[in-house]
Amino acid sequence: MVTLQSTNIPLSVADGEAALLKVAPARVIDFSAALTIARNSLRVSLRYPANFIIWGVMPILWLLPFVFTGIAFSGGITSAQFGGQTGYANFIPYLALGWVVFSYVDSAIWGVGNTLRWYQFAGVLEPMFLIPAPRLSILLGAAMAELVTTSMSTIILFGLSVLIFNLQFALTAVLPILLLLFLMIVAFTGFAFAFSGLILVFKDPSVLTQFVHVVIYTLTPVNYSVSVLPSWVQPLSLILPSTFAIIGIREAALAAAGIALLWGDVMILLLLVVIFWITGILVFRLAEWHTRKKGKMGAF
Amino acid sequence: MNLGIKVHKLTKTYKSTKRKYGVIRVSRRETKALKGIDFTVKRGEIVGLLGPNGAGKTTTIKILSTLVLPDSGEAIVNGYNVVSQPTEARATIGVITGGERSIYHKLSGRENLIFFGRLYRLTRNEAKERADELLGIMGLQEKADIKVEDYSSGMRMKIVFARSLIHDPPTLLYDEPTLGLDPGFAREIRQLIRDKLHEKCILLTTHYMNEADFLCDRIELLHEGQIVASGTPTELKRQTRAFDVLTLQIKGVVHAEPFKGIPGVSEVTVTSDASDASAVRVHVQNGAAALRRLLDTVESQGGKVLRFAFDEPTLDDVFIQKTGRRIANGDSTEH
Ligand SMILES: Nc1ncnc2c1ncn2[C@@H]1O[C@H](COP(=O)(O)OP(=O)(O)OP(=O)(O)O)[C@@H](O)[C@H]1O
Ligand SMILES: [Mg+2]
Numbered sequence: 001m002v003t004l005q006s007t008n009i010p011l012s013v014a015d016g017e018a019a020l021l022k023v024a025p026a027r028v029i030d031f032s033a034a035l036t037i038a039r040n041s042l043r044v045s046l047r048y049p050a051n052f053i054i055w056g057v058m059p060i061l062w063l064l065p066f067v068f069t070g071i072a073f074s075g076g077i078t079s080a081q082f083g084g085q086t087g088y089a090n091f092i093p094y095l096a097l098g099w100v101v102f103s104y105v106d107s108a109i110w111g112v113g114n115t116l117r118w119y120q121f122a123g124v125l126e127p128m129f130l131i132p133a134p135r136l137s138i139l140l141g142a143a144m145a146e147l148v149t150t151s152m153s154t155i156i157l158f159g160l161s162v163l164i165f166n167l168q169f170a171l172t173a174v175l176p177i178l179l180l181l182f183l184m185i186v187a188f189t190g191f192a193f194a195f196s197g198l199i200l201v202f203k204d205p206s207v208l209t210q211f212v213h214v215v216i217y218t219l220t221p222v223n224y225s226v227s228v229l230p231s232w233v234q235p236l237s238l239i240l241p242s243t244f245a246i247i248g249i250r251e252a253a254l255a256a257a258g259i260a261l262l263w264g265d266v267m268i269l270l271l272l273v274v275i276f277w278i279t280g281i282l283v284f285r286l287a288e289w290h291t292r293k294k295g296k297m298g299a300f
Numbered sequence: 301m302n303l304g305i306k307v308h309k310l311t312k313t314y315k316s317t318k319r320k321y322g323v324i325r326v327s328r329r330e331t332k333a334l335k336g337i338d339f340t341v342k343r344g345e346i347v348g349l350l351g352p353n354g355a356g357k358t359t360t361i362k363i364l365s366t367l368v369l370p371d372s373g374e375a376i377v378n379g380y381n382v383v384s385q386p387t388e389a390r391a392t393i394g395v396i397t398g399g400e401r402s403i404y405h406k407l408s409g410r411e412n413l414i415f416f417g418r419l420y421r422l423t424r425n426e427a428k429e430r431a432d433e434l435l436g437i438m439g440l441q442e443k444a445d446i447k448v449e450d451y452s453s454g455m456r457m458k459i460v461f462a463r464s465l466i467h468d469p470p471t472l473l474y475d476e477p478t479l480g481l482d483p484g485f486a487r488e489i490r491q492l493i494r495d496k497l498h499e500k501c502i503l504l505t506t507h508y509m510n511e512a513d514f515l516c517d518r519i520e521l522l523h524e525g526q527i528v529a530s531g532t533p534t535e536l537k538r539q540t541r542a543f544d545v546l547t548l549q550i551k552g553v554v555h556a557e558p559f560k561g562i563p564g565v566s567e568v569t570v571t572s573d574a575s576d577a578s579a580v581r582v583h584v585q586n587g588a589a590a591l592r593r594l595l596d597t598v599e600s601q602g603g604k605v606l607r608f609a610f611d612e613p614t615l616d617d618v619f620i621q622k623t624g625r626r627i628a629n630g631d632s633t634e635h
Pocket of ligand 2: 357359380475
């Protein structure tokens, strides 16, 4: 046996059969590795407590200016004009929900890529890419950690909005909301894979990230309905998971639409999940291949 | 049975494109980093990959550890092809590249080891036990629970070492494992490799000739992407016995050129420092016969010989003989 000194741990290398391989390695994603990475990421981010708190209250600060703008334009907290376009005259819960959902979009666009970038700077990207798991597992781990931190800040956002603006939501809406939110997050995780691929290749895509962020933000009905967009732009809005998630979640929370009514949104989101994941996985693999060819894996 | 490393006709050419504003192509450059190398490392063997800057050492290590894709040829690690079975291959290797930065500075040494242990598929208890054992071997029990950012760089390097061993891999790939370490710690690491890891299969690169001499069972001399010589350190050095190695300590500054005119002299290296002293190192067919001419050459340049000695050839001498170049620039002899 090849052992260091005293290990009681049996090394699973027996005559040419390599270690680990008591369990065949995952082909596409290793979920248990992803979980380990997510837990570790959270542990590390807890060690920057100041950041943690600031990120927690950030979303509410993004929301408030729009609320104030709305009040400034309408002179109150409702607007008939706004109601005519969106179906919801009271724009505050409309905006609050929009921002809750968009926080997840935000974290999908920035989060996973930023984690990868941080690995590059910290010097741990190569060791992470040396673990015996497909490299997508690392991205999934980062996405899971992001999900937790983002959920914490959206819970703060949601809670504060309810308190400050005295909002009321249909309690029955919880399940459909979670379902729609979950599907959207999963879809955007596929998107994050593709994006991380670009980061591997281009190293510093902050301009690109910024651009994609602004485009998605503009197209998604966060602060206004899709109908106010120029008609030739509207179809673009309808390929975004965030559009369907936000519309569906508002219907569930504000118009008490049951799951039966939301079925269409759910199906579209499912379809987008499949499309985004396939694209994301392919793009990331291509980028990984390209980076290995170039020999620029750990470079930044 | 399959344990070990097999490299066959491995080639790698880096193509880089320089672009203006990120889009407009300005120039294209190709670097032939590996031009078809062959070697094997068997279980229980420590093989040193030696060569000057840019020889292709890191490229070889990175191909074997699946971080870089080769163009052609084959690289097999413990029975796994690094191109077609990268995940499996990674499970069987412990790698050091990039030095002390490559661990989480916000985690303690122990947390780092357990984390990576888990990623190498140890159970939580196995990972803990293993981390404990390695921390013990590294003499880091006291500091095990302090964040790595508060470690000295030697201590960080120990954690990096420990990490490469966390899953007890049969094969270790170490790229300049002692780079930048203080001599005492470098010695500790070398002892560790020699005493504790002799059953593994180890491929390492280094710029320190004495380290290679001390550690390696075999040496592969790499030059511009090709292996120019291989063998045990003793074998290689014996090959240079065709000539003597002489060093002359001189007061005054001399030039290399005049020495090259002396019959039998093949290589001359002159090093000098600011304090008006220089050292000349020559390869000469028959040292005793050429000595008179050597001394005269020094004097004719206004220098004064303080001391002279017949040296044992070093691996660097072997390299110089094969390629006409030195491997290391002056720091090769300090360890
Ligand atoms: N990612 C890359 N892109 C382009 N060229 C590269 C890349 N990596 C290495 N090279 C080139 O390939 C050649 C071999 O490099 P390599 O890093 O393998 O050398 P080395 O033997 O490790 O050198 P050193 O002793 O300096 O570490 C060099 O000419 C180097 O400039
Ligand atoms: Mg190198």
